[in-house]
Amino acid sequence: MWKMNADAGMAKVLMLLFCSTRCVVEDKNSKVAWLNRSGIIFAGHDKWSLDPRVELEKRHSLEYSLRIQKVDVYDEGSYTCSVQTQHEPKTSQVYLIVQVPPKISNISSDVTVNEGSNVTLVCMANGRPEPVITWRHLTPTGREFEGEEEYLEILGITREQSGKYECKAANEVSSADVRQVKVTVNYPPTITESKSNEATTGRKASLKCEASAVPAPDFEWYRDDTRINSANGLEIKSTEGQSSLTVTNVTEEHYGNYTCVAANNLGVTNASLVLFKRVSPTIPHPIQGIKLPKKSSVRFAAENVGMMPPKGKKTRIRNGQRMLMRVPLVFRVHPQQSLPWCCISVPFSRRVALCCEEHCWV
Secondary structure (H helix, E strand, C coil): CCCCCCEEEEEEEEEHHHEEEEEEEECCCCCCEEECCCEEEEEEECCCCCCCCCCEEECCCCCEEEEEEEECCHCEEEEEEECCCCCCCEEEEEEEEEEEEEEEEEECCCCEEEEEEEEEEEEEEEEEEECCEEECCCCCCCCCEECCCEEEECCCCCHHHHHEEEEECCCCCCEEEEEEEEEEEEEEEEEEEEEEEEECCCCCCEEEEEEEECCCCCEEECCCCEEEEECCEEEEEEEEEEEEEEEECCCHHHHEEEEEEEECCCCCEEEEEEECCCCCCCCCCCCEEECCCCCCCCCCCCCCCCCCCEEEEEECCCCEEEEEHHHHHHHHEEEHHEEEEEEEEEECCCCCCEEEEEECCC
């Protein structure tokens, strides 16, 4: 009488570990063999396989367990424990499924393209089960592009789409494998800020110009059609994305229009800046008292004589309240507005030039 007890069915193992499949008999005279799709692995205690990772594991005389070290995906398949007795052969099978952690095998190199181009990023991964690929643009919004495709296509790429892209390969076996690709988008210069300035003679003054571009732009300064260099009291400083023109000792000949030019291999742009002469503003025409019918309209206008436009105009009413306005000021009058009004001209230097008060009667 004999009895065979094998762990039949399906076994899942993680690659790089080991698996052990038991086959137990109760008859010492039984002949036991382990087989797979390639042939005989063990016949009794005799090893037929040349694979050094495979061994027979016997905890007692009736156990014939097959042990595979460093399991590989190629070990997946059916394994058969065959027992030959005096009566009839008996077999039991187990199907070995090898699970493999996700591993990115190929990913695009860092790429540089011009704005408006089409870009295709590739990320290929291995694993069992098949990994799911997820692309994500590493920006504050962190937009994700999900799907089971290895390819991420960006049509008409813009400068805002430059940066790092993360590819994540994930399955249920272990943690995801993550790699990154850097995408650089070249685009022509755009002036982002240009600052005119005002100065009195004998003082120091600077004009500043900023531009956005990839590759970083080169800057040039012009006065009329003549290029300016750092000499004769003029100093040009340029860093990545910005440039300044400094006049160390302003004279009358320095006042006027200047041009900042930013250029790279994709294009050129410019901005006009002005170095104003600082002149205290005046109000040349005195304000006269006027008498108006009720519910009629009144128009206040002010003129600034300085070269640099004033920052704003203010009106002041009797109770000390202030109202910032652009001139001219037009509104419909009411009896409660029969008050003194004050016109104040405020230049960039924030010095009040003149204040004139007169009544407006209703």
